[in-house]
Amino acid sequence: MAAHSRSAGLRAPGPRQILTLKIVLFAVSLLPFLWNLRALLQDALGANPIEAITHASGDWTLRFLLITLAITPLRKLTGWHWLVRLRRMLGLFAFFYVSLHFITYLWLDQFFDWNGIAHDIVKRPFITAGFAAFVLMIPLAATSFNAAIRALGGRRWQALHRSIYAIGILGVIHYWWLVKRDITEPLIYAAILALLLGLRMWWREQERRRQLQRVAVAN
């Protein structure tokens, strides 16, 4: 494959190196959580710590979603196919941070007022989008282990996990709709997401044309 030759100089990491990489990645991915926890305990999150936690957990959810979505394009561009072996952990960290975000909302914003929450989900479009994204992430996290992939079959598993595209879009919309006036940050997330999804669409289109050409040549 073309991609392979590009990475010819770089030997793919072996199982031990992948394990080391995973451990390092795990520790690094946990840093935002640990940093915020420390700041919370030291009362260093400013005048409104609950808002700070809500924003941080939401930001890190979006960041991990985008990093997860960046794996496939990175693989294609660099030929480093082993990157895919880090993807599950990144996706699960997105779920970890969204869970913190959702618990913060349930507990510290709504204080488990189920009526208020139901009302919010129906009536506030930004909550609707955020909640939908969270709900869609649950089956992905629940089917993230090898046995689930085997049970579902690779094709069906992959089809299910393509919902991450919708999750990413809903997540960015959630952020976009909640800011008061300055949309700079949601715009940055939207641009990166558009790039990551756009690359996929472009590659898919290239692939479709190649196949058409092949059919044409064969005929």
Place this chain on the structure above:
Amino acid sequence: MLIRRPADIPPSEITSDTLYRGRRAFVRDMGLAGLAFAGLSLPGLAEAARLPSVVKSPLSTTETPTPLKSVTSYNNYYEFGTDKGDPVDRAGALKLRPWTVRVEGLCAKPRSFAIEDLLKLAPIEERIYRMRCVEGWSMVIPWDGFPLSALLKQVEPLGSAKYVEFTTVADEKTMPGLGRRILDWPYTEGLRLDEAMHPLTILAVGLYGEELLGQNGAPIRLVVPWKYGFKGAKSLVRIRLVDKQPATAWNNAAPEEYGFYSNVNPTVDHPRWSQATERRLGEFSKRKTLMFNGYAEQVASLYNGMDLRKFF
């Protein structure tokens, strides 16, 4: 009807004045001691000058004020940036002297007031007010200032004056936020004349007994405690009496979200979020938002017969 709701705070929640003052002094002294110990200086404590004499006001709430550090470090002042931490970092650059406020428009004696004259215009009162932000958080702030009516009387409004327009400073050199048209600069606000003349409406020149810092709208700002915080235009440079409802910055930016009146009203939601509750900074649980921010007894009559859903 909700606007007839009487008292705001149950007596059980009221801290006695002596106790609360004692606590404040303790907190301040401990804070200063701590700073001295650490050899640090805190923006806000180090630079602000104490106001010479401040008299108490019966219009103050007896609720516990939000700590000075929160009041001076968690601010919306978009001219300095849209992050709440931007104003404390950047507003120190704003040049506060010389400063004049032009008071003009439909009045018999339009004139400019130097800030030194404004500080002596009327006795400086301590007004401890609740402040409810449209975003859903609130503070209790011990403002120091004087009724806006005292200033307006100086220029003798004409009978044709129906509204007051407030214009705030827009200094390109010190305000990086002006480079982006997030709102129409300069920031403008407006009140109906009777709202402006109401005894609760003040021009604040300080808080916690010290002159205002840039992030809180130094050297002089509007405070209208029964309205959402953004109505309190900061760092005023012009006050104009007019006959038509003036354009206001947030109303221009999103008219369906921010009305001219913007009275605190738990029954009228922001189109994108609820206004029924608020987070008082420093508290864990949320509070129920009070009609007119708890000032209904004093101000509800200003809006008799008005549909507050329409005039939000």
